Amino acid sequence: MLNRSRVPSGLRSVQLVPELEDATTLQLGEDFSSEKAQPLTISEVSILLSRKRDMMRELEGPRAEEFSSVFKKFLEYVERFDRYKGLEAATNVRSLLQRYESLDPFEMACLANLCPADAEEAKTIIPSLKHKIDDSSLNQLLQDLASFTH
């Protein structure tokens, strides 16, 4: 039996339950529920990070290149996988997705980031979409998304 008085106090109330999380059924845990967290598309992240980088560069002195390695690596990642490139395209993509109210914000970000070619692919890689949207609406959405890609 676990002797609670011997468990370090910082660990007593830890509730990390990754086993219960499952993106395929949109179980993201309480911290990432749609009320608490807004999923962002890679294009949006790319805009945020490049703005930050530009702001940092404007500062003179030692602060100018002091990015964490986490920041640098994600900046590189989003630059490579950003499909829409630029504020206008990213905004158009966001507006387009918001029109589909039956979709969860997480699903919207997945669709934008992965850009599946058709409804079958979309429903295979994002299984939570399956009974939420009919194929012809989804195909229309995907075609419209593709029109914004660069």
Add this chain to the structure above:
Amino acid sequence: MGFFQVELTKNVRVHPRHFHSKLKETLIQTLMDEVEGTVSGRFGFVVSVLEVLQPLPKGILREGFGFAIYPLKYKALVFRPFKGEVLDAVVTNVTRHGIFAQVGPLTIFVSRHQIPSDMTHDEETASYISVVEKAERIQRDSAIRLRVNGIKIDASSFTAVGTILDDYLGLVE
């Protein structure tokens, strides 16, 4: 998928030498220095502080110490991986045991058993080559679309494993 905007709180401790007109800037800079680039099991990688919520709270003086603590609320851009999600990743290493790929600083391992059997490991070129389509080759710097199969979280980092077995996964670009 992966990237989220969340609201977090942090108690920022400030030495009395900063109790002057530039306190606000010091607070924000200290917050950024302390949280950006960190990783936690709960919120993932804190990539960037986006906004510190105004108005800033009043500082609470620590009795006997002189420091003030400011419980700052801020919006942050985080990256948090989830089991089951499909992501694009960049291959960094290929061995006969499998493929190592990165999403930013997160390493995801795709074991040999999670790679289609019609792909063979070529030792010489450190790649996996499709027997069906010779041009299809996974090697360092290739982009692969994988599904995260499992995430192990401890207090300060993640390890992840993935698969490229299912339909629509594998080499992209």
